[in-house]
Amino acid sequence: GAVVSQHPSWVICKSGxxxxxxxxxxxxxxxTMFWYRQFPKxxxxxxxxSNEGSKATYEQGVEKDKFLxxxxxxxxxxxxxxxxxxxxxxxxxxxxxxxxxxxxAFFGQGTRLTVV
Amino acid sequence: QKEVEQDPxxxxxxxxxxxxLNCTYSNSAFQYFMxxxxxxxxxxxxxxxTYSSGNKEDGRFTAQVDKSSKYISLFIRDSQPxxxxxxxxxxxxxxxxxxxxxxxxxxx
Numbered sequence: 085g086a087v088v089s090q091h092p093s094w095v096i097c098k099s100g101x102x103x104x105x106x107x108x109x110x111x112x113x114x115x116t117m118f119w120y121r122q123f124p125k126x127x128x129x130x131x132x133x134s135n136e137g138s139k140a141t142y143e144q145g146v147e148k149d150k151f152l153x154x155x156x157x158x159x160x161x162x163x164x165x166x167x168x169x170x171x172x173x174x175x176x177x178x179x180x181x182x183x184x185x186x187x188x189a190f191f192g193q194g195t196r197l198t199v200v
Numbered sequence: 201q202k203e204v205e206q207d208p209x210x211x212x213x214x215x216x217x218x219x220x221l222n223c224t225y226s227n228s229a230f231q232y233f234m235x236x237x238x239x240x241x242x243x244x245x246x247x248x249x250t251y252s253s254g255n256k257e258d259g260r261f262t263a264q265v266d267k268s269s270k271y272i273s274l275f276i277r278d279s280q281p282x283x284x285x286x287x288x289x290x291x292x293x294x295x296x297x298x299x300x301x302x303x304x305x306x307x308x
Binding site: 126127190191 | 206208232234236241242243244245246249288290295296298299300301
């Protein structure tokens with residue numbers, strides 16, 4: 085399967101600061117990447133769809149000014165959590181597919197964000 | 201009603217048992233069905249991928265999709281302690297919708 089690498093795997097930050105999470109496709113070009121959020125013992129919730137060279141598409145209820153997504157190249161998408169607060173603490177996971185549809189998605193390792 | 205329903209478990213079985221994991225979905229337009237395995241604090245790993253109805257087998261794993269009843273199943277034969285993980289079902293057409301995940305514990 086395709087390899088998606090996510091960095092960092094965990095991060096602790098102070099309330100009010102911003103944190104950037106990187107998602108890279110290592111062996112294929114990813115036109116589209118997806119960002120998910122997962123709370124303990126809960127399912128993956130799609131936050132946004134990141135499209136190379138254009139604006140991200142956010143799901144209902146997700147603040148686009150708080151969760152900034154940049155997809156500047158075919159192999160890299162970044163998610164920046166701005167002015168982080170303790171309630172933003174969660175497991176963030178990116179994924180990509182080999183086509184335009186979000187099917188047969190391959191996931192990164194995830195990033196555990198803790199805001200103190 | 202959630203679009204994809206999955207019993208969170210936990211499901212505890214002895215080593216060697218046959219495991220049956222199930223999900224139901226509500227959107228009849230869904231065409232793609234997946235099963236992912238997720239270990240603690242790791243990203244999900246794709247196990248099985250099925251398009252439309254039918255069965256798919258890969259080693260000890262068998263995925264079944266019954267579109268008439270909107271039912272998705274994953275069977276694990278000869279379960280091993282290393283199979284202990286959370287199993288997520290997912291369904292969709294252009295975007296995947298995930299179930300809550302079932303925690304599986306295989307006891308040696």
